[in-house]
Amino acid sequence: MLRLSKQADYGIVLLSYFLEPDSAPGTGNGMPRSARDLAQLAELPAPMVSKILKHLTRAGILTSQRGSHGGYHLARPATEISLASIVTALEGEIAVTECSPLLTDRTCSHESHCPVRTPLQRLDSIVRRALDGVSLAELVEPTTHRNAS
Amino acid sequence: MLRLSKQADYGIVLLSYFLEPDSAPGTGNGMPRSARDLAQLAELPAPMVSKILKHLTRAGILTSQRGSHGGYHLARPATEISLASIVTALEGEIAVTECSPLLTDRTCSHESHCPVRTPLQRLDSIVRRALDGVSLAELVEPTTHRNAS
DNA sequence: CCGATACTGGACTCGAGCGGTCCTATATTA
DNA sequence: TAATATAGGACCGCTCGAGTCCAGTATCGG
Ligand code: SF4
Ligand code: SF4
Numbered sequence: 301m302l303r304l305s306k307q308a309d310y311g312i313v314l315l316s317y318f319l320e321p322d323s324a325p326g327t328g329n330g331m332p333r334s335a336r337d338l339a340q341l342a343e344l345p346a347p348m349v350s351k352i353l354k355h356l357t358r359a360g361i362l363t364s365q366r367g368s369h370g371g372y373h374l375a376r377p378a379t380e381i382s383l384a385s386i387v388t389a390l391e392g393e394i395a396v397t398e399c400s401p402l403l404t405d406r407t408c409s410h411e412s413h414c415p416v417r418t419p420l421q422r423l424d425s426i427v428r429r430a431l432d433g434v435s436l437a438e439l440v441e442p443t444t445h446r447n448a449s
Numbered sequence: 450m451l452r453l454s455k456q457a458d459y460g461i462v463l464l465s466y467f468l469e470p471d472s473a474p475g476t477g478n479g480m481p482r483s484a485r486d487l488a489q490l491a492e493l494p495a496p497m498v499s500k501i502l503k504h505l506t507r508a509g510i511l512t513s514q515r516g517s518h519g520g521y522h523l524a525r526p527a528t529e530i531s532l533a534s535i536v537t538a539l540e541g542e543i544a545v546t547e548c549s550p551l552l553t554d555r556t557c558s559h560e561s562h563c564p565v566r567t568p569l570q571r572l573d574s575i576v577r578r579a580l581d582g583v584s585l586a587e588l589v590e591p592t593t594h595r596n597a598s
Numbered sequence: 599c600c601g602a603t604a605c606t607g608g609a610c611t612c613g614a615g616c617g618g619t620c621c622t623a624t625a626t627t628a
Numbered sequence: 629t630a631a632t633a634t635a636g637g638a639c640c641g642c643t644c645g646a647g648t649c650c651a652g653t654a655t656c657g658g
Contacts, residue, residue, distance in 0.1 A: 301540035302451060302576065306646065309546055309569075316564045334604065343559065347648055354606065367655025368603040383572070391450035391645095397458055410492065415465045419588045420458075423532070427451065430579050439568045455617065483633065496619050503635065516626025517632040 308390040311352050314338055315361070315386065316440050318374050332364075332371030352390065359389030378437035384428060386436070394428045396420060457539040460501050463487055464510070464535065465589050467523050481513075481520030501539065508538030527586035533577055535585070543577050545569060 317338060335353050339346040353372050356362045361381055362372040374381070388394060393402040397420050399411050411417060466487060484502050488495040502521050505511045510530060511521045523530070537543060542551040546569050548560050560566060 301454065301457075302536065302543050302545065303547070304545045305450065308450075312569070313559075313563060313565050336604085343562070345647070348646075350605080351647085357605085358607095364605060365655080366603085366605045366653075368657070370604050370655070372605085387451065394451050396451065396453045398452070410462075413492070414462060416462050416589060420461070423583065423588070426579050426583070427576065430575050434572065434575070439572070440565060485633085494618070497617075499634080500618085506634085507636095513634060514626080515624075515632085515634045517628070519626070519633050521634085 304387065305391045307348075307352055307355070308387050310342070310344055310348065311356060311386055311390045312383070312436075312439070313342055313344075314349060314352060315356070315374075315378075315381070315436055317341055318372075319378055319437065319440055331369075332373045334371040337371070355390055356386070359385065361385060361389055378440075379435050381436040382432050383434045383436070383439065384431035387431060394424070394431065396424050396427060400424055453536070454540045456497075456501055456504070457536050459491070459493060459497065460505060460535055460539045461532070461585075461588070462491055462493075463498060463501060464505070464523075464527075464530070464585055466490055467521075468527055468586065468589055480518075481522045483520040486520070504539055505535070508534065510534060510538060527589075528584050530585040531581045532583045532585070532588065533580035536580060543573070543580065545573050545576060549573055 318333065335350040336346060338344075338353070339349040342349070353362060353364075357364045357372065360375055363375045364370070364372050384394060393400070395403055397417075398408045399406055399414070399417050400421065408414075467482065484499040485495060487493075487502070488498040491498070502511060502513075506513045506521065509524055512524045513519070513521050533543060542549070544552055546566075547557045548555055548563070548566050549570065557563075
């Protein structure tokens with residue numbers, strides 16, 4: 301459990317295709333990738349792919365180009381795209397509990413007297429920091445630790 | 450998102466009541482706590498509390514005593530109960546993706562050609578390690594870092 | 599200027615899984 | 629033996645995620 305939603309999962313899969321220099325013979329390397337092409341590459345349903353790319357674009361992770369020969373490409377180098385930003389884009393603010401201050405629709409009725417409310421918020425930052433420390437580039441190719449740290 | 454299930458959330462809440470030396474005036478301190486008492490303390494529905502405590506017991510985190518004056522108490526000191534064990538007990542193996550080797554009912558049809566399957570398994574261990582590094586005692590009372598490390 | 603392409607935004611349906619309840623059986627003790 | 633309290637699991641309603649679909653808009657080629 302603590303499962304990632306499929307949208308987030310597939311989102312990472314799709315983004316990984318932007319890293320490969322030249323995967324499909326017919327397509328150029330610097331060209332934007334269309335939703336349809338990506339769907340075919342990843343063997344995922346096209347509407348789903350489209351939906352995910354839209355969300356990633358709105359979050360500023362991808363940039364889009366309409367019209368023929370349009371498509372998507374990374375908005376910044378893969379070393380500067382954290383997993384946290386991907387997950388946040390596709391399934392909302394990272395919050396282990398319902399009572400996170402980041403959430404607007406908090407419905408837990410125990411906030412006032414819960415003995416672990418505050419402690420669990422530190423857990424939030426632990427998880428968030430963990431996902432923040434891994435970039436897309438590092439995830440896919442562990443040897444590509446460009447910024448050593 | 451990446452939300453904890455309510456069972457896990459409430460489980461942590463309930464366990465925290467085992468740490469306080471003497472919370473309710475009527476009850477002794479070393480006495481086992483019954484499901485009914487805990488439900489009243491935490492202001493949670495009794496059947497739910499019962500279900501959670503049962504799961505925690507089967508996982509070896511609590512021990513139970515039947516009969517009158519029965520109840521539950523911690524199976525080991527709170528410093529040796531990791532959050533990971535609690536979460537695992539209440540919502541199953543910690544796995545960020547469906548394709549974790551720890552899971553038996555893997556249904557993802559992309560395991561064979563997925564470019565991020567292996568990388569994401571490292572993410573699994575990152576999250577698991579994070580939850581493993583926090584004990585129940587440390588969570589509730591951050592000053593109680595008995596083993597400094 | 600027209601039509602094809604491809605993204606944009608959001609509504610919509612369907613099914614699995616979660617939250618929550620309840621009941622029967624068993625162990626313990628007064 | 630009666631009262632207490634856990635053990636185990638079946639059961640159900642409802643939410644939310646997965647996935648589809650469509651009307652709208654921008655862009656480019658001809
Ligand atoms: S207030 Fe307590 S019970 Fe409610 S969501 Fe936060 S941690 Fe969980
Ligand atoms: S195989 Fe790939 S797509 Fe399937 S669950 Fe694992 S990471 Fe996600």
